[in-house]
Amino acid sequence: MAYTEEELKKELETKEYEYGFVTDIESDTFPVGLNEGIVKAISKRKEEPEWMTDWRLKAFKSWQEMEEPKWANVKYPKPDFQKISYYSAPKGKDKYNSLDEVDPELLKTFEKLGISINEQKKLTGVAIDIVVDSVSVATTFKETLSKKGIIFCSISEAIKNHPDLVKKYIGSVVPQKDNFYATLNSAVFSDGSFCYIPKGVRCPMELSTYFRINQAGTGQFERTLVIADKDSYVSYLEGCTAPSRDENQLHAAVVELVALDGAEIKYSTVQNWFPGNKNGKGGVFNFVTKRGICHTNSKISWTQVETGSAVTWKYPSCILKGDNSIGEFYSIAVTNNYQQADTGTKMIHIGKNTKSTILSKGISAGKSQNSYRGLVQINAKAENARNFSQCDSLLMGNKCGAHTFPYIEVKNKTAIVEHEASTSKIGEDQIFYCNQRGIDTEQAIALIVNGFSKEVLNKLPMEFAVEAQKLLEISLEGSVG
Amino acid sequence: MIGSNKKTTMPLADKLVSSFLAFELDIDIQSPVHNIRTDAIKKFEKLGFPHRKLEAWKYTSLNKLLKEDYTLFSKKKNVLDFKNVKDFFLDNTESYKLIFVDGFFDSFLSQTSHEKVDVCIMSAALSKAKYTSIIKKYFNKSIEKGDSLSQLNTAFSKEGAYIHVPKNIILEKPIEIIHFATGNESALMLQPRNLIVLEEGAQAEIIESHQSLTDNPIFTNSVSEIFVSKNAHLDYYKIQNDRLSSSLIDNTYISQERDSNSKIHTFSFGGKLTRNNLNYYQKGSYINSTMKGITIIDDKQLVDHHTLVDHANPNCESHQDYKGIYSGSSTGVFNGKIVVDKIAQKTNAFQKNNNILLNDKSTINSKPQLEIFADDVKCSHGCTIGQLDQDALFYLRARGIPKKEAEALLTYAFANNVLESVNIPALKSKIKKIIANKLGVEIGFDL
Numbered sequence: 001m002a003y004t005e006e007e008l009k010k011e012l013e014t015k016e017y018e019y020g021f022v023t024d025i026e027s028d029t030f031p032v033g034l035n036e037g038i039v040k041a042i043s044k045r046k047e048e049p050e051w052m053t054d055w056r057l058k059a060f061k062s063w064q065e066m067e068e069p070k071w072a073n074v075k076y077p078k079p080d081f082q083k084i085s086y087y088s089a090p091k092g093k094d095k096y097n098s099l100d101e102v103d104p105e106l107l108k109t110f111e112k113l114g115i116s117i118n119e120q121k122k123l124t125g126v127a128i129d130i131v132v133d134s135v136s137v138a139t140t141f142k143e144t145l146s147k148k149g150i151i152f153c154s155i156s157e158a159i160k161n162h163p164d165l166v167k168k169y170i171g172s173v174v175p176q177k178d179n180f181y182a183t184l185n186s187a188v189f190s191d192g193s194f195c196y197i198p199k200g201v202r203c204p205m206e207l208s209t210y211f212r213i214n215q216a217g218t219g220q221f222e223r224t225l226v227i228a229d230k231d232s233y234v235s236y237l238e239g240c241t242a243p244s245r246d247e248n249q250l251h252a253a254v255v256e257l258v259a260l261d262g263a264e265i266k267y268s269t270v271q272n273w274f275p276g277n278k279n280g281k282g283g284v285f286n287f288v289t290k291r292g293i294c295h296t297n298s299k300i301s302w303t304q305v306e307t308g309s310a311v312t313w314k315y316p317s318c319i320l321k322g323d324n325s326i327g328e329f330y331s332i333a334v335t336n337n338y339q340q341a342d343t344g345t346k347m348i349h350i351g352k353n354t355k356s357t358i359l360s361k362g363i364s365a366g367k368s369q370n371s372y373r374g375l376v377q378i379n380a381k382a383e384n385a386r387n388f389s390q391c392d393s394l395l396m397g398n399k400c401g402a403h404t405f406p407y408i409e410v411k412n413k414t415a416i417v418e419h420e421a422s423t424s425k426i427g428e429d430q431i432f433y434c435n436q437r438g439i440d441t442e443q444a445i446a447l448i449v450n451g452f453s454k455e456v457l458n459k460l461p462m463e464f465a466v467e468a469q470k471l472l473e474i475s476l477e478g479s480v481g
Numbered sequence: 482m483i484g485s486n487k488k489t490t491m492p493l494a495d496k497l498v499s500s501f502l503a504f505e506l507d508i509d510i511q512s513p514v515h516n517i518r519t520d521a522i523k524k525f526e527k528l529g530f531p532h533r534k535l536e537a538w539k540y541t542s543l544n545k546l547l548k549e550d551y552t553l554f555s556k557k558k559n560v561l562d563f564k565n566v567k568d569f570f571l572d573n574t575e576s577y578k579l580i581f582v583d584g585f586f587d588s589f590l591s592q593t594s595h596e597k598v599d600v601c602i603m604s605a606a607l608s609k610a611k612y613t614s615i616i617k618k619y620f621n622k623s624i625e626k627g628d629s630l631s632q633l634n635t636a637f638s639k640e641g642a643y644i645h646v647p648k649n650i651i652l653e654k655p656i657e658i659i660h661f662a663t664g665n666e667s668a669l670m671l672q673p674r675n676l677i678v679l680e681e682g683a684q685a686e687i688i689e690s691h692q693s694l695t696d697n698p699i700f701t702n703s704v705s706e707i708f709v710s711k712n713a714h715l716d717y718y719k720i721q722n723d724r725l726s727s728s729l730i731d732n733t734y735i736s737q738e739r740d741s742n743s744k745i746h747t748f749s750f751g752g753k754l755t756r757n758n759l760n761y762y763q764k765g766s767y768i769n770s771t772m773k774g775i776t777i778i779d780d781k782q783l784v785d786h787h788t789l790v791d792h793a794n795p796n797c798e799s800h801q802d803y804k805g806i807y808s809g810s811s812t813g814v815f816n817g818k819i820v821v822d823k824i825a826q827k828t829n830a831f832q833k834n835n836n837i838l839l840n841d842k843s844t845i846n847s848k849p850q851l852e853i854f855a856d857d858v859k860c861s862h863g864c865t866i867g868q869l870d871q872d873a874l875f876y877l878r879a880r881g882i883p884k885k886e887a888e889a890l891l892t893y894a895f896a897n898n899v900l901e902s903v904n905i906p907a908l909k910s911k912i913k914k915i916i917a918n919k920l921g922v923e924i925g926f927d928l
Contacts, residue, residue, distance in 0.1 A: 071536070380841060395856035398823040408847040410866045413838040417866035419849070425856040 033082045036060060039187050042086060046156045046191075049163060059176045059186030066180045072342040073371040073403055076311045079250045079285060086188045086221070144204070151196040152207055155223050158194035165196055169227055173256040173293045173319070181252040181313075182289040185221045189254070192223035197232040197263070206461050208237035222253040228263035228298075235266040237464055249274075250285045251309075257292030257300055261322065264299040265292065268460055269316075270468050273308035275475075280338025280367070283310025290314065296322030296351070303459045305468040306333040306341060307475040315373065317346035320354035320382075327356040330456040332468075334475045335368030335400070344374035344391075344405075349382040349415075358389035361453045364400035365476055371403040378415040385415045393423040394452055396445075396476075446473045493547045493670075497633065498526050500553050504637060507554075514607055514638075517621050521635035528629035537628070540814045540846040541756055541785045546728050549698045551670035553637075555583035559663040561694075563590060569659055569692050574907040576688075577656040579642045583663055584671050586640060599645040600656055603674055606643040615645060619678055619708055623734040623762060627704075630758075631732045634704040638674035641703075646683035646713075655686040655905055660703070662727065664695035675705040679713040679741075688908060690720040691729050699727035707735040707743070711765070715743040716904055721755050722915055725780065728754040739765025739794075746903060747774040748912055749784045750919050756785040761799065763790070763825075768797040773899045775912075777892070777919050779809035779840075788817045792825040801832040804896045810842035816850065817862065823854040832862035837869060837895060869895075889920040 030038060039060045043053040068078065145152050151162060158166050176186045197203055228234050251273070259265050267290075276283025286309035292300040302316040318327030329345040347356035356376065364370040372391045393402035404421045426448050434444030449472055450457070457465055491499075501522050509515070530547055531538040559582050570578070577600045580590040586602045594600040599612075606612040607620075621638075624631045642658045660673050671691075679685055693699045709715050721729060729752050735743055749755050761770045776784045790799040805813045819830045836845045849862040869891045877887035893916060903909045913926045 393851075393853070395853065395858075398826065398855045398857075400856070401823075401852065401854040403853065404849075404851045404862070406847075406849060406864070408864055408866065409844070410836075410838060410846075411841075411844045413841050413843065413868060415838070415866060416868070417864070419847075419864040420861070421849070421851060421863070422859075422861040423851060423853050424859060 030085050032085045034084070034086055034188065038086055042188060042190065046159075048156070048159055051163075051167065052159050055171070055176075056187050059183050060188075062177045063180070063183040063187055066177075066183055068180050072313050073369065073373070073405070074311050074313060074340040074342050076285060076340070081184070084250060086190070148201050148204065149198040150201060150203055151194065153194055155189070155192040155194045155225060158225070162194070162196070165227065166194070166225065169256065169258055170223075170225060171256075173258060173291045174254050174289050179289060181287040182254050185223060185252050185254045185289070189221045189223035192225075192253070194224075195226045195234065195236065197228045197234045199229045200231045201229075202232065203234040206235045206237050208239070220249070220251045220253070222251075224253070224255040226256070226265060226267070227258045228260060228265050230260050231262040233264045235268070235461060237268050237461060239270040239272075239464065239467070251287070253288045253290075255288070255290040255316075259292060259294050259298035259300050259325075261295045262297045263295075264301075266301045266461075267292070267303070267316070268464055269304040269306075270464055270471065271304065271306045271308050271312075272471055274310075275308045275339045276310040276337065278337050278366075280310070283339070284308065285310060286312045286314060288314040290316035291319065292317070292327075293319045294322055294325035294327060297324045298322060299326040299328070301328040301330070301459070302345065303330045303456065304332070304343075305456070305460070305464075305471060306331070306343060307471045309341075310339060312339075312341040312343055314343045315345055317348070318356065319348045319350065320356065321350045323351040324353045325351055326354070329356075329358045329360070330459045331360045332363070332453045332456045332472070333361070333370055333372075334363045334472060335365070335370045336475055337366040337368060339366075339368040341369070342371040342373055344372045346375040347377070347387060348375075349378045349385040349387070352381070352383040353385070354382055355386045356388075358387070358391070359455055360389075360391040361456055362391065362393040362402055363396070363449060363452070363476065364393065364402050365396040367399045369401045369403070371405060372421075373405040375407040375409070376417060376419070378410040378412050378417065380411040382412050383414050385412060387415075387417045389419040391421045392452070393421070394449070395423065395425050445476065449476060493549075493551065494525075494529050497553065497637075498522065501636060504554070508639060509608060512607060514616065514620060518636050518638065521621075521632040524632040525629050525636055528632065531629060537787065537816070540812070541754070541783065543754075546700055546754060549668045549700065551668045551698075551700055552666055553670050555585070555666070555669060558585045559583055559665065561587065561590060561661060561663070566590070566661065566692075566694070569690065570657060571655070571688070571905070571907045571911065574905070575654045577652075577654060579656065579658045580661065581640065581659070581673060582661045583669065584640055584673065587661075597650055598647065598652060599643065601643050603641040603643045603676060604639055606676065607639070612643075615678060616676075619676060619706065621706070623706055623708075623736045623760075624704065624732075627732065627734070628758070630702055630730055631704050634672045634674055634702050634732065637672045638704070641674040642677070643675070644677045644685070644687070646679045646685050648680045649682040650680075651684040652686065655688055658687065658689045660691045660701065662691070662693045662695065662699040662701070664693065664697040664699050668698040668700070671699065671701045671703075673701070673703045675703070677705065677707045677715075679709050679715055681710045682712045683710070684714040686716040686718075686905060688718045688720065688905070691723055691727070693724045693727040696724065696726045699723075701727070701729045703729065703731050705731075705733045707733065709735065709737045709741040709743045711738045712740045713738075714741065717743070717745045718903065718905070718908060719745065719747045719757070720912070721747065721749040721784075722751040724751060725753050725782070727752055730756045730758070732758045732760075734760045734762070735770070736762045736764055737768045737770060740767045741765070742769045744771040744773070744902070746899070747772070747786070748915070749774065749776040750778065750915055752782065752784075754783045754785075757787065759786070759788045761788075761790045763792055763794055763797045766794050766796045768794070770797070770799040771902075772801050772803075773902060774803040775896045775899050775916075776803070776805040776807075776813060777896070777916060778807060778811040778813070781810055783812045783814070785814035786816070790819050790830065792819065792821045792828045792830060794822075795824060795826045795828070797825065798829045799831070801834075802899055803834045804899055805834070805836040805845065806839065806892055806895070807836065807843040807845060808839035810840065812843065813845045815846075815864075816848045818850040818852065819860060819862070821851075821853040821855050821858055821860060826855050826857040828855065828858040828860065830858070830860040834862075834864045835895070836864075836866045837892070838866060839868075885920075886922050886924060889917065889922040889924065892920060893926050
């Protein structure tokens with residue numbers, strides 16, 4: 001009873017990032033700076049074939065002539081690309097045959113995060129390709145997957161073992177010169193995941209990777225490539241937490257999805273990188289390019305829960321190239337304190353009878369800025385295209401902002417496009433109703449926010465839904481004043 | 482002579498800047514307004530014409546428009562015969578009239594007033610001492626930060642409508658402002674500048690249109706500054722039904738004070754390229770701002786509506802409702818921006834943009850945009866793009882209504898709720914006639 005709202009507020013304000021700790025693993029880090037030599041060295045270190053080295057160098061050349069994009073509704077100090085180390089790998093043996101060989105310190109880190117590999121292995125049936133900093137250190141359930149012909153490995157392994165697939169699809173969805181950060185990624189990507197589902201195979205488990213940024217001052221440049229061959233299905237999870245750091249860390253990932261005829265890819269993300277402290281100091285810069293291409297009768301579904309990062313710049317998109325293909329985008333973006341998020345999607349309708357659904361929920365609290373930016377484009381030949389978009393924003397307090405920038409471009413008369421957006425606050429009567437029934441304000445808000453985002457949370461796979469719900473609560477703690 | 486050098490390939494922007502000196506010969510450069518003009522031309526020189534790389538002009542290119550060799554200042558006064566232009570006025574309705582021909586005031590066709598209210602012209606307001614205080618208080622005040630086209634207009638501001646309605650005066654008849662272009666000489670560029678001030682508690686209804694009487698290209702870059710004081714009430718109608726040879730860029734800036742109410746209806750049916758920049762600035766509480774529009778275009782027409790509502794104070798409202806029907810290879814653009822400042826709590830801002838595409842070659846680009854910094858607000862926007870309801874069409878045709886008429890009826894029904902809020906009966910029936918004409922049917926829609 002003596003615990004007043006003031007006290008609660010104070011406690012929450014001083015509450016530090018829960019997952020902010022530094023793993024003490026010796027890292028093998030490159031000198032800071034970026035030049036052709038570094039690009040070559042990364043490629044050499046990863047024992048890549050020549051075509052890959054050339055591919056990287058080509059990207060690097062283009063990158064040198066490019067400028068940082070300025071159109072996003074975010075403000076941040078420009079990262080100094082010459083002060084970042086572009087490669088960091090935990091030291092130790094190069095390859096692991098079993099978990100026992102993995103650095104025990106590293107395993108402890110995962111335990112702290114609540115991801116016990118052993119437990120996950122037994123209980124959840126999730127194969128995890130864990131990425132600490134940049135190199136995959138443990139790949140589990142590989143055998144089960146390989147029986148079905150599914151390839152799930154790190155991208156560097158794929159470059160070595162499956163060069164044909166990589167060569168054919170890398171850069172096919174996100175071209176090298178797509179944008180500043182995608183080009184940078186193409187030049188210096190350190191590692192990432194590769195996944196190939198053969199024809200007609202339904203992947204029996206949720207594939208998942210956890211990304212962590214660990215080494216101080218290390219840029220993280222992940223590259224993910226998921227290929228679902230004809231009539232296959234895969235659900236892919238990606239989740240991240242990062243240790244607390246004072247200096248800004250840059251993360252520029254590229255994710256490419258290829259859904260061939262009749263295939264379905266479900267890609268879910270929970271992003272909880274260090275958002276900076278309550279004064280806006282530190283935090284991760286998250287500039288991600290995610291895009292999928294849908295061939296005939298295929299479907300790509302993006303689901304994301306964005307709670308972390310100081311600056312987020314992310315637009316998971318679908319190119320609906322094939323007839324009857326479907327694109328979906330479900331997103332919750334929560335910003336608190338000084339966080340800034342500019343996120344949304346692009347749905348490019350090219351094929352006939354293509355459908356897309358966009359559901360975006362933005363929640364802003366503290367002094368944060370939350371923007372939805374989306375494009376729905378119906379090309380002239382896309383007969384009977386259908387789009388439904390909804391973006392709702394919830395504001396807490398008058399120091400934050402919620403913005404929507406939807407672009408709708410329609411060139412076909414048979415298209416039906418609907419877009420709605422609304423902005424509101426949590427109703428005082430709703431909170432009062434909860435209070436009356438003995439639910440305190442903090443909990444009431446969590447309840448209401450969960451209800452607000454339920455439509456999107458429902459789209460997450462089971463394993464993530466619980467974690468995501470928890471994350472929402474954590475991110476919004478202390479936002480009631 | 483300015484603008485007579487037909488063989489010149491000088492870009493229009495340069496031509497305008499260099500003709501400023503000649504323009505100065507024609508006006509009183511001692512007046513304090515002139516500093517504003519010289520300042521504006523400098524700003525324009527720096528900025529140039531807007532291009533597609535600018536976010537606000539992403540979907541509308543002025544390139545073709547700027548290639549014409551325009552006469553910048555018409556040399557002689559053309560006299561119009563009322564018989565020939567009668568159709569452009571309201572039928573059987575008493576009104577004040579401000580008529581301009583090729584940028585010059587036409588005193589024969591006009592009906593001005595200096596009793597109680599001032600319904601007269603800018604050139605008089607800018608030069609006569611009795612207007613100085615008002616000009617000083619309002620002229621160019623809302624567009625100091627305006628875009629390059631507004632700056633260009635300011636630089637060459639000389640003529641246009643000047644309306645001043647004093648405290649608690651309610652105008653009993655509407656004001657018609659018509660800018661005719663005869664363009665007998667060649668392509669013509671016009672830059673009318675209107676200033677409308679409604680003092681506390683005043684009420685007025687204004688109808689503005691731009692009408693070309695020639696097939697020579699006409700390029701109008703118009704700026705209207707409107708000030709609506711406390712408790713004042715403004716109803717403003719823009720009729721854009723010009724020939725396909727003419728283009729219009731209409732920049733309107735409205736500043737509202739507390740408890741005021743202003744409505745702008747924009748009816749866009751004609752013109753090659755029409756761009757409406759409609760900017761609302763709410764400078765007090767309990768303000769109501771409404772903007773509605775119907776766009777029906779075909780061929781290669783382009784209509785671009787850019788609205789901005791700046792909610793800077795608490796307890797205000799804004800309502801937007803734009804309907805568009807596009808056929809042929811026409812292009813429609815809608816960009817509605819609502820900004821809610823952090824102190825503007827209890828703002829209600831609604832925006833609706835519904836579109837129908839009737840042809841595969843027609844395009845619609847819509848960008849409803851919200852920028853909200855306050856939490857206790859209700860803001861929403863909706864945008865739809867679709868077709869006429871096939872079932873409804875079938876229903877009508879099954880009852881013997883021909884396809885064209887059935888389509889027209891459905892189109893009319895789609896646009897009707899915008900039309901319903903038009904308060905001048907003569908204007909309403911005039912617009913209905915234009916719509917019927919545009920849709921190629923002979924029905925009255927008075928059902």
